[in-house]
Amino acid sequence: MARVEFDDVSKVYDDGTRAVDRLDLEIADGEFMVLVGPSGCGKTTALRMVAGLEEISDGTVRIGERVVNGLTPKSRDIAMVFQSYALYPHLTVRDNIAFPLKIAKLPKDEIGRRVDEAARILDLEPYLKRKPRQLSGGQRQRVAMGRAIVRQPAAFLMDEPLSNLDAKLRVQMRADIKKIQSDIGTTTIYVTHDQVEAMTMGDRVAVMRKGELQQVAPPQELYDNPVNVFVAGFIGSPAMNMLEARIDRGGEGLVAHVGDSELALDAETLSRRPGLASYAGRDVVLGIRPEDLEDAALANGGPRLRGRVELREALGSEVLVHFAVAARQAVTEEMRELAEDIGDDRVLLDQPAEASLVGRFSPRTQVRENELVEVSVDRRSLHFFDAQTGLAIG
Amino acid sequence: MLRLPALTLRLAILSAFAVFFAVPVLWLILAPTKADSALVTASPLSFGSFHQLSLAWHHLDRFSDHIYRRWIYNSLYYALSATAITLAVSVPAGYGLAFGKFPGRRLLLSLTLVVMIIPAAALVLPIFLELNAMHLLGRSLSVILPFSFFPFGVYLAYIYYATALPPGLLDAARVDGCSEVQTFVRVALPLAKPVVALVFFFSFVADWNNFFLPLTVLADSNQYPIQVGLSDLLSSTPSFNPAQGGGGQTVDIFRPELALATLIAIVPVAIVFLVSQRALVRGLVGGAVKE
Amino acid sequence: MRGLRVPRGLPFVLPYLPFLIVFGIAPTIYALDLAFTNATGGWAWFHNFVRTFDDYRFVPAFKHILLYTSVWLAMLVVIVVGLALLLHGRANRVSSTFRFIFYMPGALAGAASVLVWLFMLDPVVSPGRFLLQHVLGATLFAQSIAPGNLPFIFAMIAFWTGAGGWIVVMYGALNTIPHDLEEAARIDGASPIQIALRLKLPLIRKWIAYMVILSFATGTQLFVEPQLVNEASLGLVPDTWSPNQLAYQLAFRYADFNGAAAIAVDLLFIGLVGAFLIVTRTGLFRTDD
Numbered sequence: 020m021a022r023v024e025f026d027d028v029s030k031v032y033d034d035g036t037r038a039v040d041r042l043d044l045e046i047a048d049g050e051f052m053v054l055v056g057p058s059g060c061g062k063t064t065a066l067r068m069v070a071g072l073e074e075i076s077d078g079t080v081r082i083g084e085r086v087v088n089g090l091t092p093k094s095r096d097i098a099m100v101f102q103s104y105a106l107y108p109h110l111t112v113r114d115n116i117a118f119p120l121k122i123a124k125l126p127k128d129e130i131g132r133r134v135d136e137a138a139r140i141l142d143l144e145p146y147l148k149r150k151p152r153q154l155s156g157g158q159r160q161r162v163a164m165g166r167a168i169v170r171q172p173a174a175f176l177m178d179e180p181l182s183n184l185d186a187k188l189r190v191q192m193r194a195d196i197k198k199i200q201s202d203i204g205t206t207t208i209y210v211t212h213d214q215v216e217a218m219t220m221g222d223r224v225a226v227m228r229k230g231e232l233q234q235v236a237p238p239q240e241l242y243d244n245p246v247n248v249f250v251a252g253f254i255g256s257p258a259m260n261m262l263e264a265r266i267d268r269g270g271e272g273l274v275a276h277v278g279d280s281e282l283a284l285d286a287e288t289l290s291r292r293p294g295l296a297s298y299a300g301r302d303v304v305l306g307i308r309p310e311d312l313e314d315a316a317l318a319n320g321g322p323r324l325r326g327r328v329e330l331r332e333a334l335g336s337e338v339l340v341h342f343a344v345a346a347r348q349a350v351t352e353e354m355r356e357l358a359e360d361i362g363d364d365r366v367l368l369d370q371p372a373e374a375s376l377v378g379r380f381s382p383r384t385q386v387r388e389n390e391l392v393e394v395s396v397d398r399r400s401l402h403f404f405d406a407q408t409g410l411a412i413g
Numbered sequence: 414m415l416r417l418p419a420l421t422l423r424l425a426i427l428s429a430f431a432v433f434f435a436v437p438v439l440w441l442i443l444a445p446t447k448a449d450s451a452l453v454t455a456s457p458l459s460f461g462s463f464h465q466l467s468l469a470w471h472h473l474d475r476f477s478d479h480i481y482r483r484w485i486y487n488s489l490y491y492a493l494s495a496t497a498i499t500l501a502v503s504v505p506a507g508y509g510l511a512f513g514k515f516p517g518r519r520l521l522l523s524l525t526l527v528v529m530i531i532p533a534a535a536l537v538l539p540i541f542l543e544l545n546a547m548h549l550l551g552r553s554l555s556v557i558l559p560f561s562f563f564p565f566g567v568y569l570a571y572i573y574y575a576t577a578l579p580p581g582l583l584d585a586a587r588v589d590g591c592s593e594v595q596t597f598v599r600v601a602l603p604l605a606k607p608v609v610a611l612v613f614f615f616s617f618v619a620d621w622n623n624f625f626l627p628l629t630v631l632a633d634s635n636q637y638p639i640q641v642g643l644s645d646l647l648s649s650t651p652s653f654n655p656a657q658g659g660g661g662q663t664v665d666i667f668r669p670e671l672a673l674a675t676l677i678a679i680v681p682v683a684i685v686f687l688v689s690q691r692a693l694v695r696g697l698v699g700g701a702v703k704e
Numbered sequence: 705m706r707g708l709r710v711p712r713g714l715p716f717v718l719p720y721l722p723f724l725i726v727f728g729i730a731p732t733i734y735a736l737d738l739a740f741t742n743a744t745g746g747w748a749w750f751h752n753f754v755r756t757f758d759d760y761r762f763v764p765a766f767k768h769i770l771l772y773t774s775v776w777l778a779m780l781v782v783i784v785v786g787l788a789l790l791l792h793g794r795a796n797r798v799s800s801t802f803r804f805i806f807y808m809p810g811a812l813a814g815a816a817s818v819l820v821w822l823f824m825l826d827p828v829v830s831p832g833r834f835l836l837q838h839v840l841g842a843t844l845f846a847q848s849i850a851p852g853n854l855p856f857i858f859a860m861i862a863f864w865t866g867a868g869g870w871i872v873v874m875y876g877a878l879n880t881i882p883h884d885l886e887e888a889a890r891i892d893g894a895s896p897i898q899i900a901l902r903l904k905l906p907l908i909r910k911w912i913a914y915m916v917i918l919s920f921a922t923g924t925q926l927f928v929e930p931q932l933v934n935e936a937s938l939g940l941v942p943d944t945w946s947p948n949q950l951a952y953q954l955a956f957r958y959a960d961f962n963g964a965a966a967i968a969v970d971l972l973f974i975g976l977v978g979a980f981l982i983v984t985r986t987g988l989f990r991t992d993d
């Protein structure tokens with residue numbers, strides 16, 4: 020077991036793609052670190068550099084105290100679980116799990132003991148004689164896990180190990196993997212683009228974007244205090260609502276003008292975001308989590324937004340209500356990039372005067388589609404970001 | 414129903430071709446059971462007797478001091494050795510070309526494709542001169558070594574590895590502690606069975622049937638493979654070479670003997686064909702048809 | 705600090721290199737070199753090509769294989785594809801029996817196939833003597849193998865041995881067409897013939913091209929068949945019937961290696977141009993890297 024450290028690590032592929040850009044990240048001994056980010060952000064590349072499957076263009080990777088840059092995968096003492104599982108089709112489940120041990124030339128009885136142990140932990144005992152193609156997806160996933168844990172390596176590397184499973188199995192395996200990891204306490208780097216996995220599994224979560232690390236924090240911290248618009252928008256589902264707002268002095272302190280509505284920022288809000296004071300008279304991006312919006316008819320007090328209901332999605336325990344308010348949607352950097360990519364700036368120019376928001380309402384709400392609704396905003400956890408830099412205003 | 418005539422027509426066409434394909438084979442199987450004269454008088458697709466068959470074998474075997482056995486042995490020796498070398502060379506080469514990262518990889522691939530399209534016969538003369546310069550002419554190596562160069566095998570192995578072996582599997586093996594050689598031997602090689610069968614088939618059949626090269630590089634009829642031997646035998650058969658009339662009498666090689674010689678000569682290939690029909694299609698079409 | 709920097713995969717290719725060089729690249733270059741030099745090694749421009757072209761046996765030999773190759777390829781494309789389409793969609797048992805019957809003569813390639821057909825063409829013993837007499841008008845072996853018949857006879861022999869393998873391959877290729885596609889076409893109102901021609905045929909185009917390429921290249925190299933017929937015909941059929949035979953005779957009877965090489969280069973050139981045309985016209989290797 021060991022800590023794993025990225026020290027100013029970059030990866031430039033032969034074709035010039037800069038897949039990982041100056042990554043600094045330290046994973047403590049025994050920690051479960053999740054790397055998360057949108058597709059193509061360099062998660063897999065980062066992981067493969069630790070594994071030794073991809074050359075490191077710049078910087079150093081350490082496993083334990085050892086710099087591993089020049090080492091082959093063989094000599095790095097890591098185990099990896101692949102998205103495709105990469106089970107050897109010509110070997111039985113037992114031989115698949117035993118494979119790394121045989122390569123390491125462990126004594127036969129030791130191999131047998133360890134494989135049996137792994138099979139017991141993973142409930143694979145009935146399948147040891149089968150070939151991978153005779154297994155279900157979930158069983159294959161377990162075999163891949165088994166092959167990793169028998170080695171008792173310094174670190175586990177997992178690249179979207181659950182993405183080929185159906186939703187229900189995924190929930191279960193999520194819990195199983197987490198439990199196994201905390202039982203054996205092996206340092207783990209887990210790559211996913213599923214933020215629910217990231218939130219539920221990680222001791223800490225590292226959010227990446229276009230090869231750059233955005234924020235590393237425990238899941239709740241990430242959710243409560245995203246450092247920038249990107250992290251705020253990426254973590255949480257449905258995503259945080261982002262609106263253009265203008266901060267002005269008014270009443271007892273500050274008010275945020277959102278379209279033609281006005282949100283008074285009380286002293287409590289301001290004490291949590293002292294930086295806001297210097298933004299008086301400036302534009303900011305206002306972020307509101309869907310759960311901080313509620314049907315005003317069911318809420319007690321708080322500032323209000325008026326909107327028209329566009330869509331109502333009843334999920335049983337809650338109702339997701341999409342509604343349009345007279346305000347401008349904040350143009351996030353992703354949207355700007357998208358517009359540049361497709362060479363179409365209408366996305367930016369033709370900003371409708373209406374912004375579409377999502378609220379997570381109580382199931383008792385009576386709102387109906389195409390009717391007007393009064394929405395109450397919970398001020399306690401509003402997020403503010405600099406309109407230019409996208410950084411959180413603390 | 415409108416469909417009935419169409420069905421009948423279809424069956425009729427297929428059957429007509431079946432006759433065309435099957436009758437010569439049937440004739441060949443039956444001919445050695447009859448005496449030369451009976452071939453002319455009896456119905457062409459009738460069975461003679463086992464006695465005649467053993468007589469024909471007796472004559473054939475006696476021809477030129479058991480040289481027929483020698484030819485079959487030579488053919489087996491040349492084709493099997495060359496195919497063994499071909500397999501040993503082309504499976505790793507296909508693997509290296511599919512997953513390797515080294516300068517010149519694409520050049521090698523293109524050269525292989527080009528050489529594959531050049532028919533072997535076009536190069537027989539320069540190869541003859543090369544072998545002459547290497548002082549290999551008249552040695553069995555002069556047949557085996559050129560036979561062992563089988564670019565089509567490399568291409569098949571390359572296509573197979575590139576399309577059917579997930580690169581993730583090799584990564585997994587490396588992470589599991591395999592060296593590059595172990596990755597190949599323990600993962601890529603055991604998974605190559607379908608393509609090994611395919612390469613074996615094409616290489617063995619091509620080598621067994623090759624006529625031009627051994628005819629050119631071998632001088633002693635004791636070294637001939639069966640294909641060249643058959644042509645020797647043909648020129649000793651009086652029915653096709655009346656000039657050989659008297660000779661034919663003394664060596665007892667007539668049409669039944671010639672037919673038997675032909676029949677035995679195709680047995681190894683026929684066996685390979687029988688066992689490989691299904692694997693052939695699965696390997697070729699399944700592996701390479703990826704659109 | 706090694707490992708990752710060793711050019712990955714190169715060691716696996718190394719054993720192949722000497723073979724590729726010695727028996728693939730070097731002979732090609734050697735043939736080119738011989739073709740453009742004279743017996744003493746001096747540069748000869750196109751002299752060898754002109755010289756062999758002027759040989760009275762040159763033009764007939766090329767005419768022979770031109771006719772032979774065209775007939776053979778036409779037979780292959782039309783009949784192989786036709787039979788594969790007819791077989792596809794038959795009950796499996798029936799279809800596999802037919803495929804097996806078509807396929808087995810493939811075992812009789814090379815000299816064996818010629819010997820069998822020498823018998824088949826001999827009106828005295830042939831099971832098809834009725835056809836020989838009434839279609840070819842031949843009552844003697846020598847009449848069956850009259851020079852005018854030979855390109856067709858060789859094409860038939862080559863077809864007899866080679867077609868079955870290709871039928872099996874085409875049939876396999878047809879089986880990779882998703883069943884849904886065929887059903888969709890049927891629902892769209894296509895008749896079986898329309899489905900065969902409009903749907904199946906284009907989808908196996910690649911394989912047809914592949915078959916034509918390989919067959920074209922081997923077709924121009926005809927050697928063993930005329931060689932054996934020459935032996936069996938008492939010189940009625942010349943021993944320089946095909947260009948490869950002519951090259952062989954030049955090299956080993958007249959020791960004219962330069963002339964022989966010039967003919968080999970002619971054949972090589974024809975083969976490569978043919979292959980190139982077929983490849984570019986059909987995009988055969990487009991998906992490869």
Ligand SMILES: Nc1ncnc2c1ncn2[C@@H]1O[C@H](COP(=O)(O)OP(=O)(O)OP(=O)(O)O)[C@@H](O)[C@H]1O
Pocket residue numbers: 032033034036037038056057058059060061062063064065212
């Ligand atoms: N072998 C390669 N050569 C060139 N560019 C590559 C290569 N592999 C990946 N890339 C590029 O590097 C970037 C990062 O890729 P990577 O696979 O690490 O993303 P990822 O975060 O794992 O995405 P996903 O969630 O889709 O798996 C992408 O832009 C990708 O196109």
Ligand SMILES: [Mg+2]
Pocket residue numbers: 062063064178
């Ligand atoms: Mg990835």
